Amino acid sequence: MPPIGTPRRSDSAISVRSLHSESNMSLRSTFSLHEEEEDTEPQVFAEQPSVKLCCQLCCNVFKDPVITTCGHTFCRRCALTSDKCPVDAAKLTVVVNNIAVAEQIGEATAMAGKPGAYEVDPLGCPFTIKLSTRKEHEASCDYRPVRCPNNPSCPPLLTMNLEAHLKECEHIKCPHSKYGCTFIGNQDTYETHLEVCKFEGLKEFLQQTDDRFHEMQLTLAQKDQDIAFLRSMLGKLSEKLDQLEKSMELKFDVLDENQSKLSEDLMEFRRDASMLNDELSHINARLNMGILGSYDPQQIFKCKGTFVGHQGPVWCLCVYSTGDLLFSGSSDKTIKVWDTCTTYKCQKTLEGHDGIVLALCIQGNRLYSGSADCTIIVWDIQTLQKVNTIRAHDNPVCTLVSSHNMLFSGSLKAIKVWDIVGTELKLKKELTGLNHWVRALVASQNHLYSGSYQTIKIWDIRSLECVHVLQTSGGSVYSIAVTNHHIVCGTYENLIHVWDIESKEQVRTLTGHVGTVYALAVISTPDQTKVFSASYDRSLRVWSMDNMICTQTLLRHQGSVTALAVSRGRLFSGAVDSTVKVWTC
Structure with a gap:
């Protein structure tokens, strides 16, 4: 230290x-x-x-x-x-x-x-x-x-010596230097300068101007503070308004959601009530049929199994009866091959389309698939391999059907007719004069039936000319079925129309569904003919064509039922719930 x-x-x-x-x-x-x-x-x-x-x-x-x-x-x-x-x-x-x-x-x-x-x-x-x-x-x-107030370059001083220094300082500035006077001198010349300085005579005016300028600066500063305060208040009000708007939007969203939920619940309730009423009517009809001796309890269809594997809604089904194979097309852009005889399992998944698979059709040993990607793919059923791809339409291929070694494909306002030559498809003709999407095609021995908006056209299968037009109601035709005696179509607005196949007269309109009728299928026996309908309302209905009544309602799917296929007395149904179900008596 x-x-x-x-x-x-x-x-x-x-x-x-x-x-x-x-x-x-x-x-x-x-x-x-x-x-x-x-x-x-x-x-x-x-x-x-x-x-x-x-x-x-x-x-x-x-x-x-x-x-x-x-x-x-x-x-x-x-x-x-x-x-x-x-x-x-x-x-x-x-x-x-x-x-x-x-x-x-x-x-x-x-x-x-x-x-x-x-x-x-x-x-x-x-x-x-x-x-x-x-x-x-x-x-x-x-x-x-x-420091000297006149000039910072003056040497440092003590407080006691400042007054004496100011008397001798050579750097005294004119008090009006701020107005532009450039005088700098000592005390003696300073006093002399004031007598002749042009700003000295104006000092009162200049002082008043300075005072007024200072007051204006103070006023301006106060106004700036007021403006800043008002902006702050405006910002807070804007924030509150935004919060209120967001709060109201949330409340409106909740109200809309609740209203939508209530509407859906009400629709579901009405749908269930309608189905219950229909079931009561069907039960009464069955009882009456039983009394009359025409009712067969062995004809009640039951769900025997479910095929699970698709990752999206199933839109089309097709059965290859020779090999007991079921083909299903889905929104997941694939076609699955199911064994319907023994294992009920998926045998293979066919991949090749870039869009939803909307239509399937079999001719000989060939499977044809139509898609939203506007193409038709040809598959070999024996090897389950793709053998050809055709750019078929400018719009999605909605439906396919084959007859007389020809393939018919439906799209927007067009039906194309293809000659089947081995694995090749050669365009033969395009059928025109259609007013909307062609979602349904059915071919019989002599005729082709096509459905579009409130219209069914009947074409001669050989000449490919339109020979008859049936007018419908209920919006676009989504499905068609042809029996030995009737032409049946399902529409967008829940209706099923029935015409006599010979006279082409409408004989009945079947009601009961509360949603679009997407698909129709027929099972005929020597004793009776049954038509199956699949709907947006998640149900399948079984109609007896003898007395035109619904004999059964099948409720097992969790989504709209969109596709049907029949084989050996069995019914297959595909739905938006991504499953395929099999029904038998």
């Missing part, structure tokens, strides 16, 4: 004489003190300070003492720049200021010494003060260094 000098004076206060010495070093020290930088001048204490007031790191009296985590006190700078405590080698971390030690140091009696020596500066301020009141004294001390 460096020696602490003891002065010859015994004043119980610090001498500030050295603080305002005329030496450059003293001035620099004082400026740094006013700028709140660390005072690097040595201090000479009037009395020997206690060792307890000295930092064990720098060995000087504490400056800004702090307590660290180890419980010891050090200068703040020492604690921040040192890693370990010199007492117990603990890591140093500042916890809190040591106010008690700081107050003891503030009451200590000391004097500032000359730079590099422990002596009182005789040229400094003659007053003595306590160390804790040093800054308060310096604010009004005559020995406080100041």
Whole structure:
């Protein structure tokens, strides 16, 4: 620890004489003190300070003492720049200021010494003060260094010498310099200049202008504050308005969702009620048929199994009776091949289409598939391999049927007729004059039946000319079936129309479905003919064509029933629930 000098004076206060010495070093020290930088001048204490007031790191009296985590006190700078405590080698971390030690140091009696020596500066301020009141004294001390207000390049001055310096200063500016006067001189020339300065006579006007300008600036500042406040309020109001709008939108969304849910529930209730009423009617009809002796309880169809494997709705079905194979086309762009005889499992998945598979048809040992990708693919049933792809239409291929070694494909306002030559399809003719999508095609021995918007056209299978047109109601025709005695069609608006095949007169409209009738299929025996209908309402209905009544409603699918196929007395149904079900008596 460096020696602490003891002065010859015994004043119980610090001498500030050295603080305002005329030496450059003293001035620099004082400026740094006013700028709140660390005072690097040595201090000479009037009395020997206690060792307890000295930092064990720098060995000087504490400056800004702090307590660290180890419980010891050090200068703040020492604690921040040192890693370990010199007492117990603990890591140093500042916890809190040591106010008690700081107050003891503030009451200590000391004097500032000359730079590099422990002596009182005789040229400094003659007053003595306590160390804790040093800054308060310096604010009004005559020995406080100041700058010349005329020119910063003038040498540093003490407060007591400022007045004399101003009388001799050669850098006095005209008080009207802010208006553009360029005068600079001493006190004598300054007074002479004021007598001739062109701005002096206007000083009152200029002062009034300055005052008014200052008032306008204050007013403008106040207006700016008001505008800022109003903008802030407007921003808050906008935020509140946005929140209210979002809240209202959420509430409207909830209301719309609840309304939609209620509407769906109501529709479902009405649908179920309609089905229950129909079932009661069918039960009564069956009872009456049983009384009359024409009802056969062995003809009740039951679900015998479910084919699961597609990843999307099933839109079409086709049965290859020779090999007991069922083909199903789906929105997952694949065709699955199912064994319907023994295992009831998927034998293979045929991939090749880039769109939904909408139609399937078999001719000989060839499977033909139509898709939303506008193509027809030819598959070999024996090898289950793709053998050809034809760009068939400009729009999705909705339906396919074959007859007389010809393939018919239906699309938007068009039916194309293809000659089947091996694995090739050669366009033979395009049938026109159709008013909408052709979603249903059925071929018999002599005729082709096509369904579009409220119309069924009957074409001669050999001449490919339209020979008859049946007008329907209920929107577009989605399905057609032909029995030995009737032409049957299902429509968009839930209806099933029946015509006599010979007279072409409409004989009945069958009601009961509460959704679009997507598909129709026929099972005929020597004793009776049954027509099966599949609907958007998730049900299948069995219709007796002898008395035109529904004898059974099949409810096992969880989605709209979209496709039907029959083989050996069995009925297959495909649905939007991605499954295929098999029904038998």
